[in-house]
Amino acid sequence: MQAACNGICNHSLLFRLLKLVICPSDDMGSTNGLVSPPGKKPLFSFGVISDVQYADIPDGQSFLGVPRYYRHSICVLQRAVQKWNNHRNLNFVINFGDIVDGKCPSDQSLDAVKKVDNEFQKFNGPVYHLIGNHCLYNLPRDKLLPLLKIPGLNGHAYYDFSPSLEYRIVVLDGYDISAIGWPQGHSKTLQALEFLETKNPNSDKNSPAGLLGLERRFVMFNGAVGREQLEWLDGILKDATKLKQKVIVCCHLPLDLGASSQEALLWNYDEVMNVIHRYNCVKACLAGHDHKGGHSIDSHGIHHRSFEAALECPPDTDAFGHVDVYDNRLLLFGTDRMQSTEMSKTAQEA
Ligand SMILES: [Zn+2]
Numbered sequence: 001m002q003a004a005c006n007g008i009c010n011h012s013l014l015f016r017l018l019k020l021v022i023c024p025s026d027d028m029g030s031t032n033g034l035v036s037p038p039g040k041k042p043l044f045s046f047g048v049i050s051d052v053q054y055a056d057i058p059d060g061q062s063f064l065g066v067p068r069y070y071r072h073s074i075c076v077l078q079r080a081v082q083k084w085n086n087h088r089n090l091n092f093v094i095n096f097g098d099i100v101d102g103k104c105p106s107d108q109s110l111d112a113v114k115k116v117d118n119e120f121q122k123f124n125g126p127v128y129h130l131i132g133n134h135c136l137y138n139l140p141r142d143k144l145l146p147l148l149k150i151p152g153l154n155g156h157a158y159y160d161f162s163p164s165l166e167y168r169i170v171v172l173d174g175y176d177i178s179a180i181g182w183p184q185g186h187s188k189t190l191q192a193l194e195f196l197e198t199k200n201p202n203s204d205k206n207s208p209a210g211l212l213g214l215e216r217r218f219v220m221f222n223g224a225v226g227r228e229q230l231e232w233l234d235g236i237l238k239d240a241t242k243l244k245q246k247v248i249v250c251c252h253l254p255l256d257l258g259a260s261s262q263e264a265l266l267w268n269y270d271e272v273m274n275v276i277h278r279y280n281c282v283k284a285c286l287a288g289h290d291h292k293g294g295h296s297i298d299s300h301g302i303h304h305r306s307f308e309a310a311l312e313c314p315p316d317t318d319a320f321g322h323v324d325v326y327d328n329r330l331l332l333f334g335t336d337r338m339q340s341t342e343m344s345k346t347a348q349e350a
Pocket of ligand 1: 098132133134252288289
């Protein structure tokens with residue numbers, strides 16, 4: 001059995017040396033073609049990674065046939081943490097969810113989550129975690145949330161924080177109403193199962209077969225933001241508006257079709273966006289879950305960016321990045337398979 005990497009991976013020293021010769025700037029902070037505005041310091045910066053989905057199992061593929069590298073993905077995370085630490089000016093890191101894959105043998109789930117969390121803890125600063133469906137296949141909320149130190153009341157995983165006077169980061173819990181993660185028979189589980197029963201006629205509720213267009217999101221591996229959380233979000237955005245703060249919304253599940261496949265959207269993305277569109281403070285919505293990644297600008301000028309998955313990086317390739325936040329723009333510097341993205345009022349969709 002191939003062991004997962006200890007420390008930084010050395011799959012192919014030659015490959016990495018070649019890469020340094022071919023792309024010398026790659027390890028120097030100017031990644032994937034985006035250049036910082038000269039002479040202007042960001043208000044704050046943070047690292048991003050999504051869908052590590054580590055498991056000590058052989059490589060496989062998604063139901064669409066996309067290769068998945070379950071053991072290599074933790075190496076991507078290790079290289080990410082090393083690069084974030086070398087950067088020296090990152091204030092925190094946000095993990096966009098799904099740290100361990102659902103295919104991880106259940107007797108290894110706890111150890112696998114701890115192992116991935118241990119890699120995150122090597123970052124020299126705070127790490128904010130979002131929960132994803134794969135996290136919840138491995139551990140129930142009451143075990144997962146304390147382990148990852150996710151704040152939130154009554155088992156919920158939504159919270160906000162303000163890294164600078166000018167900005168607020170809002171983390172949504174996309175599995176608030178969900179058939180996974182809550183105890184069997186819990187009112188939220190029942191609510192989700194009832195909802196799926198009305199929306200998805202398949203016996204396998206993880207299958208979108210026969211569902212058309214946007215209906216294809218009504219599958220069990222997605223979820224919804226509940227009523228109470230919507231009211232909380234509304235209150236946060238009202239408060240941010242009063243304080244003249246700009247807001248970055250983070251959710252494991254994407255909120256805009258332009259940045260996601262139909263199958264990956266939050267069940268009630270439209271309700272969440274209706275709340276967001278009541279205000280002018282939200283500048284970007286960042287997400288994971290839709291592994292190929294995407295970027296769009298919605299009708300209100302809000303940028304939506306779904307991140308490319310670490311899981312789908314072939315050996316010795318990467319998908320992570322960092323975001324520099326300015327008063328009028330966000331610059332995502334992606335590494336390798338993560339595209340760099342300028343998110344500003346004037347930025348055109350790539
Ligand atoms: Zn997911």
